[in-house]
Amino acid sequence: MADPYGFLKHPRQDAKKRPVADRAADWHEVYLDPGAEARDQQVRTQAARCMDCGIPFCHSGSAGCPLGNLVPEWNDLVRRGDWELASDRLHATNNFPEFTGRLCPAPCEAACVLSISHDAGGPVAIKRVEQAIADVSWEQGLVRPARAHVPSGRKVAVVGSGPAGLAAAQQLTRAGHEVTVFERDDRLGGLLRYGIPEFKMEKKVLDRRLAQLRNEGTRFVTGCEVGVDVTVEQLRERFDAVVLAVGALRGRDDRTTPGRDLDGVHLAMDHLVPANRACEGDGAPAIDAAGRHVVVIGGGDTGADCYGTAVRQGAASVVQLDQYPTPPAKRDDERSPWPVWPWVLRTYPAHEEAGERRFAVAVEEFVGDEAGHVRQIKLRKVRVERDASGRRVVVPVTEEVELLPADLVLLAIGFEGVEHMPLLDGLGLRLTSRGTISCGSDWQTQAPGVFVCGDAHRGASLVVWAIAEGRSVANAVDTYLTGSSDLPSPVIPN
Ligand code: SF4
Missing domain, CATH: 1.10.1060.10 (Alpha-helical ferredoxin)
Structure with a gap:
């Protein structure tokens, strides 16, 4: 008690x-x-x-x-x-x-x-x-493989090895199905591998869990893009059901700000993926913050990951910009859309390490040198309002423009949904207006026997939601294959 x-x-x-x-x-x-x-x-x-x-x-x-x-x-x-x-x-x-x-x-x-x-x-x-x-x-050795006792004789393909795909695969393997996870990258884990920096979760934590899945019987195929290296026809022929857990990695860009095409202006993942690969021993990253004035645009998790990565790479300076005001100090403060954390600012450990955060500012222009490389950012103080239709709009509050040194700019302003991939065309699936893959109440897409879960369905979200959707889709697939399921289903499709 x-x-x-x-x-x-x-x-x-x-x-x-x-x-x-x-x-x-x-x-x-x-x-x-x-x-x-x-x-x-x-x-x-x-x-x-x-x-x-x-x-x-x-x-x-x-x-x-x-x-x-x-x-x-x-x-x-x-x-x-x-x-x-x-x-x-x-x-x-x-x-x-x-x-x-x-x-x-x-x-x-x-x-x-x-x-x-x-x-x-x-x-x-x-x-x-x-x-x-x-x-x-x-x-203490309490995590042991939980092998299925009775094989179902059914085969399931899971496309994508991020947290949603791994959760679905583990649940379905334990239910007795023969599960193969296809990953287009050379290593398993999706965002857990190449999106999340080591300083938040060391990869050995991921690897030991993958070993458990292997021991339980889940099969993995890396370096294989389904829809290209395996055709949709082959996929359909070999598997009784397919789970799409392909993530929502299409990064939101800022094509309207002058100077966006200068060298040195990149999407956040263009920085994080090679940095994580370097930690895996793949050699120096293509985009390295060492000795550079780094400006991260966007105040969320991905921005903080870029920030901490730039610090560790030896950046000359790091500044993170956000259009929204300082996060609320109280949970009932409605000034900003920041995730509410009881009474404390939404800060990340990386922010204690070096650099600076700037709130209520927006980029007016990326300014380059004669060689076409970004060197400065023109900034203006702003506030975020809603227009008559309820849309957020960014309004300048001053005529003054500030110049900020910047020779590496990282855009961490969110994700727009699923990347274009031949697999979706092959399955005849269209994306929603949010860039995600829609499904019915049973997690099944418009393609019979093809299910979706995680960010590909929900849009970029939390790891806990990815796991919850992976568990739920496993219940739906198990039901589809056998008529009923004892697997838990903690959430429903949104
Ligand atoms: Fe415990 Fe808080 Fe949950 Fe209550 S709400 S059961 S105090 S963790």
């Missing part, structure tokens, strides 16, 4: 980060490993803050965890030191808690009852507890 007064006895304490000088000089994860004993004691104390609410808003619903993580249950198990059962209960709803524990912005914490008032001391540190359970599970 949880202690209902635990939160009054123990202050919230977030995980400690490594000193800035150390972490900015390498690619290892930002957070300090306090050692097993200290972690055990610290995390058990944090878990003891949970009240085991009658209605745990952290656990599900519109604001809580899309996976329906059994948060109060495993908080209490951790409080009591029963890590093995906590691992069991965490893995019951989440295939990859070591990913969400590191990468998810934790909507569960925003939804926690303890975020209601300052006096409560802040929400339970759910994400910290989750990562600790996941890490302890691996360290």
Whole structure:
């Protein structure tokens, strides 16, 4: 039984980060490993803050965890030191808690009852507890392959090996289907591999989970673009069902600002992918921030990833720009559309390492030198308003223009949906106005037997949503192949 007064006895304490000088000089994860004993004691104390609410808003619903993580249950198990059962209960709803524990912005914490008032001391540190359970599970050998006992005789192709594809593949393999994951890149993991920097999640964390999937029987084919290297006809002939988990990697561009075509102005992923490849040992990145004045445009997760990557590459300076004002200091502040985090600014560890953030500014022009390389940015102070139709518009608030040094500009202003790929043409699928692949209430696209999940369906979103959709699509495919399914289905298509 949880202690209902635990939160009054123990202050919230977030995980400690490594000193800035150390972490900015390498690619290892930002957070300090306090050692097993200290972690055990610290995390058990944090878990003891949970009240085991009658209605745990952290656990599900519109604001809580899309996976329906059994948060109060495993908080209490951790409080009591029963890590093995906590691992069991965490893995019951989440295939990859070591990913969400590191990468998810934790909507569960925003939804926690303890975020209601300052006096409560802040929400339970759910994400910290989750990562600790996941890490302890691996360290103590509690994560074991869960092989299916009875093969179904059915074959499923999963296209894409990001978190949605991997979750779908693991669920379907465990249900007895023969699953093959196709990845067009040379290594597995999608955004987890080439989008997320090492300092947020080291790739060994991904690799050990992939080893578990292999041991369970999931097959993987890398360097294979379905629709090109394997034709749609071959795919249809060989597999009874297909899951599209191809992501939404078409980066939003800024073609209207003068100077966009100068050398040195790139989309964020053009920077992040080679930087991650360099960490994998593929040689120097094609776009390197070393010694350059870097300007990151866009204030979200991807922008922060570029920011931290540029710092580690040895940039001469790093500035991140955002059209929106400083993030709200209170959750009821409606001045900006930033993700709401209880009472604190939406900052990332990278912002403590170096550089500067500028809010309520917009780029007027990228200014180049005679050789056609960007050298400066013309900036103007702005505010974001809504026009008569409710659309956001950016309005200058001053005549003054500021010049900012910039010889590497990274556009991190969002994603517009699924990239063009021959596979979609071959299947006869059209994209929605949001650039995503539509589906019915059973996750099935307009192509019979072809299902979609993750960012390809939802648009660029959180890793926790990708896993939740992967689990749900697995239920739908299992039902399609066998007539019913015992697999969980935590979310419905939007
Ligand atoms: Fe515990 Fe917060 Fe969830 Fe309540 S809402 S059960 S206090 S984590």
